Amino acid sequence: MTSYRLTDLIIVILYLSVVAIFGILSGGKQRSIKDYFLGAEKIPWIAVSFSIIAAETSTLTFISIPGLAYKSNFNFLQLAFGFCVGRIAVALILLPKYYQGEISTVYTYLERRFGKNLRTFASIVFLLTRVASDGVRLFAAAIPLYLLLNIEPIFAILIISFIALIYTYTGGMKAIIYVDALQMTIYLGGALLIIFYILNNAGGNIFSDSELINQKLSIINLGISKSFSDFFLQPYTLFSGIVGGAFLSMASHGTDQLIVQRLLAVQNLRKSQLAIITTGVIIVIQFAIFLFIGFLLYAFYGEISLKSDEILPTFIIKELPVGFSGFIIAGIFAAALSTLSGSISSLSSSTMIDLFLNNKKDNLDEKSKLFYSRIFTIIWTIILIASAFFFMNTNKAVVELALSISSFTFGGMLGTFLLGIFNKKANEKIAITAFIISIIVVSLFIIFKVVAWTWYVFIGVAIVMIIGFILSELKKF
Template sequence: MEFSLVDYIVILGYLVGVAWLGIRIAGHQSSTSDYFLGGHDIPWWAVLFSVVATETSTLTFISVPAVAYGGDLTFLQITFGYITGRILVSRLFLPAYFKGNLTTAYQFLKQRFGSSMRNAASTTFMVTRLLADGVRLFATAIPLAIILRLGGAFTGWTDFEVYLLAITVISVITLAYTLIGGIKAVVWMDVMQMVVYIGGAIFAGVIMITDLPNGLGGAMTTAAEAGKIHLFDFGFDLSFSEFIAQPYTFFTALVGGAVFSVASHGTDQLIVQRLLTTRNVEDGQRAIVWSGVVVALQFGLFLFIGLLLYAFYDAQTAQELGLATTDEIFAKFIVEELPVGFSGLIVASLFAAAMSSLSSSLNSLASSTTFDLYKPYWGEGNTEAEDLRISRIITTVWALILTGSAFFFAFLQLQEGERPAVVELGLGIASYTYGGLLGAFLLGRLFAGPDIRDALIGFFVGLVSLLFMVEGPIHAVLPGEPLVIAWPLYTLVGSAIVVLTGKLSQWIRKRA
């Protein structure tokens, strides 16, 4: 089955509708408070869904079902850590942010340590978002290219050309409503787009259950017989080096996921900005804690779809189905099994997931650039209108930079010919740098003694130390067998090194 004209009309109508509706919903923006914080008047439940939509990429939609199809449910263990981490953020960080009337997360570091620490953290955030979101934007084009090609579209195009088209369309539409509507447009469009992609996933699941000869019960029996209902893996049979390198054992997922979540939702402007748009600290706490529960339910839904796909395709491997990897299995079902018009709706939902992530990145990067780097040095005497104009210019510049970054990764990926390597590298960048950011925040939040020198020394020692524990090119020049840790532990180890080094620096300074 190929895409019909109706499918293409649905996709085009959705993209145009998103741009128009996003601009209409946002209303008039008269100040940077409106543009970046929504006037502190956005309902907590809308922020909750915006946080979840921001975390959800197109790869989540396509790849999480493939995890269950090719493995089991142990991936879900990490969501227990996510919920735990968000509870800690709600108690440890949010009260300090609201008390200080902050615009960005990194202004806390300025209040505690000074401008140098804020600049270091803010710049690290920007580099992290540039690389990680550049890869994520490029990665968005992968499933879209698969679906469009399976649907018979763009058969004469190269992979690179299809990637450039998808990246450009997503960037232009997202910039349109983000540039004009600011954070209010971003949050409310996130809510709508989450409804679209979750609704699309549920609809696909219902179609599968309807078409299965033995229904839902038969699918679960098939999955159970193949050992796919397995949820908990404690890893007690592994050696220590194997244990710390395995990301989905229970305690690694719980502790690593919790610390990662504390860093991503407590120190990353991408999420903190959303929480600061709520009306008060209690609303922010509700939004962050319940977002963890919704994320767990969302991952559960996508894993459940993977189990249904396993039964639907009679446990065939990707190669037996004529596909390159298991990541293409859900795409195959979308193109070949859904009714006319609904395939287009699912592709539109993939665009929705991509745009919600990109719009959040653009607005958070612009807010951090404006308030952490521009205003303190060049814009102190600006009027609100001048600040708003500069903010929109900065938003546009970041859109161009992120699009260029995605183009670069697309080119690099096709040159190397090993798609998973570059994607995993890009998506792991955030886990790597979060250790330094979280350590700096903990050093300032929990200890009164360390000063700016201790914080900067700890921050950079933490970042450099992780290079020796993350599998990469440095290991090639190290003697012996290098120590490799699983990605959920990057943030835990990195933040611990920052805090310990900062306290050690304080002790040495006092002794001297």
């Protein structure tokens, strides 16, 4: 290993060590599973907001979004506008329902509205979807590490997973949120360093090519020049971005335990609403930053024969001066660890509370509950590692792959929550039936490629609401 890489490696190792120690210390001592999974509901809303941004960002944003902009343009930003709209809807429609009475996971609401069977079913769907999509994210996180160390991807995945497990196991949700808030500043700082370096070294030539600017910095795509069928096959149009992005964000931030677990860690509804709406503003700015990096990489390199997800890691390792690349790789790990730790915790909490305790007749003391919770933390870490191994040979941009997997069931999930809120006649049997039909229909849309992935959630929601309405009116369920 050259001294150049050794210096960067030392920076990365120091950073990972600091993260592990900070996570252990900030988590404090947990006396109950409420402390372990919700941080005793005493965490500042701004820390939760930063934590949500860090959790949803993962390595996908750091690596894959610049890769998308490198290969195409800024059309992806239209989706971020929809994300912002969706979070406002979560604050106004879903969160008030969650704060009516005691709730420990987001799926508690489904049991309160429909029954235990639906809560169990929704939790299982969440677990399967989350472990698949976050397996992709974990693999993406390993890309810069195995390039830096020249090791097999498997070992890179194991290293990252071990660090996340340390502070998730010992510090619980409180440690995760505070570490996430720290890591958001690290990876955004790394992104700004990349921008500064390219602009400083490329001079004013980047902005002298008007044709390049018009092509690469194009944001709005109405998509109306296509035929009706082709219009819905475009993933990044203004309409699909606003509508599809809004429903995707409502599902991911309003019905997914990974995010809602954080929103339930603050003191009251108003602060929870502040946290989620603030993330909507930040996420638009953040996507713009990472898309701009993709534009700069294209201006810097021109056309090169690399996979889109390898362009930024290659630039970091080969082009940046010593120290810079080490700090930025640490930023990538910051994004990766925030998502991975949150995923482990949400999977463990849903397994423990929705499945294990909710279906266990015998009462356990808090010490036993904590013991089982930590066992589930270890088990889900192992499962996520296995999932990452499975996705190692994918050729698709990982951000699209992960979002496509999530969208597969998100529509049915969000539709079921909205059915419970807006259809008072619907019962548990109707809700489960509509949920299952939604997943089947969306699967057919995916298999036959009828529409772009950005429409999956909207279609899933529409199917649940329509089926739920029809069955409710028939009154045969």
